[in-house]
Amino acid sequence: MARADTLARARKLDRPELAYLVRFSAADGTTDMELTWAELARDTAWVAGALRGHGLAAGQRALLNTSGFEGFWGRAVIGALSELRVTYGIAEAMGWDHRRTAVFHRELNPHAVIGLSADTLEGLAGAADVAEMFRPTALVLARPAAVPVLRGLGIPAALIAAVGPALALECPERQGGHVNAAEWRVGARDGELFVAAGEQRTSSLPETPLGIAGRVVTGSCACGSQDPRVQLAEAGPALSARS
Ligand SMILES: [Zn+2]
Numbered sequence: 001m002a003r004a005d006t007l008a009r010a011r012k013l014d015r016p017e018l019a020y021l022v023r024f025s026a027a028d029g030t031t032d033m034e035l036t037w038a039e040l041a042r043d044t045a046w047v048a049g050a051l052r053g054h055g056l057a058a059g060q061r062a063l064l065n066t067s068g069f070e071g072f073w074g075r076a077v078i079g080a081l082s083e084l085r086v087t088y089g090i091a092e093a094m095g096w097d098h099r100r101t102a103v104f105h106r107e108l109n110p111h112a113v114i115g116l117s118a119d120t121l122e123g124l125a126g127a128a129d130v131a132e133m134f135r136p137t138a139l140v141l142a143r144p145a146a147v148p149v150l151r152g153l154g155i156p157a158a159l160i161a162a163v164g165p166a167l168a169l170e171c172p173e174r175q176g177g178h179v180n181a182a183e184w185r186v187g188a189r190d191g192e193l194f195v196a197a198g199e200q201r202t203s204s205l206p207e208t209p210l211g212i213a214g215r216v217v218t219g220s221c222a223c224g225s226q227d228p229r230v231q232l233a234e235a236g237p238a239l240s241a242r243s
Pocket of ligand 1: 171172173178221222223224225
C-alpha cells in the first residue's frame with residue numbers, strides 16, 4: 001500500500017483521549033494521574049501566555065532543560081515555544097548533560113533558559129563561570145534548588161516547578177510560581193502544599209498532600225493574573241522584580 005494511503009487510513013482511526021499517565025511523588029507515595037490531549041492543549045495555551053508575559057516573542061531563541069519523563073509539562077512548554085515561534089534546543093536537566101547545556105547556550109545565545117537545574121549548575125561550575133554565562137540571558141526560569149543559587153550570583157532567576165502534576169511558573173514579579181487556577185486547586189496545610197484537580201480538569205485528582213514545604217498566596221498579582229502563587233521553601237524568599 002502506498003504511504004499516502006496508509007496515512008489517509010491512519011487519520012480515520014480513533015485517537016485515544018489519553019496523552020500521558022503522569023506519575024508524581026506525593027506525601028503518601030507515588031501517585032498517577034491521567035492527562036488528556038485536550039488538557040495538554042489548555043496547559044500549552046496557559047504556558048504560552050506566561051512566556052509571553054516574560055516578553056518571549058517570535059524570532060527569539062530558547063534553551064529548554066528537561067527530561068523525557070517530565071513530558072507532562074515539558075511538552076506544554078515545547079508547544080508554547082512553537083506557538084510563539086521561538087526556536088528552541090533541548091538539553092537534559094540531569095547534571096551529566098551539562099556540557100550540552102554549555103554548547104547550546106554558546107551556540108544559540110538564547111533569550112531564555114527554561115528549566116535550569118541545580119545539578120546542571122553544579123556540572124557547569126567546574127568548567128565555566130556560571131554567573132558570567134547566564135548574566136546576558138534575559139530570562140532564566142530555574143528549578144527550585146537552582147533559584148537561590150542563581151539569585152545569589154546576581155541573576156534574577158524566576159521559578160519553574162512541578163507541583164505534583166501541575167506546573168508553577170513565576171511571572172516577572174517573581175512573587176511565587178503561578179498555577180493555573182482553572183485547572184488546579186492548590187493550597188497549603190501546616191506548611192505543606194496540596195493539589196487537586198480544578199473545575200476545568202476532566203481527569204480526576206482528589207486533594208493530594210505533596211510533602212513539599214511552601215505556602216500559597218491568593219489574590220491578584222501585580223502582573224494582572226488572578227492565578228494563585230506557590231512559594232516554595234526550597235526556592236528561597238520571593239524576589240521583587242523592582243529590587
Ligand atoms: Zn504574577
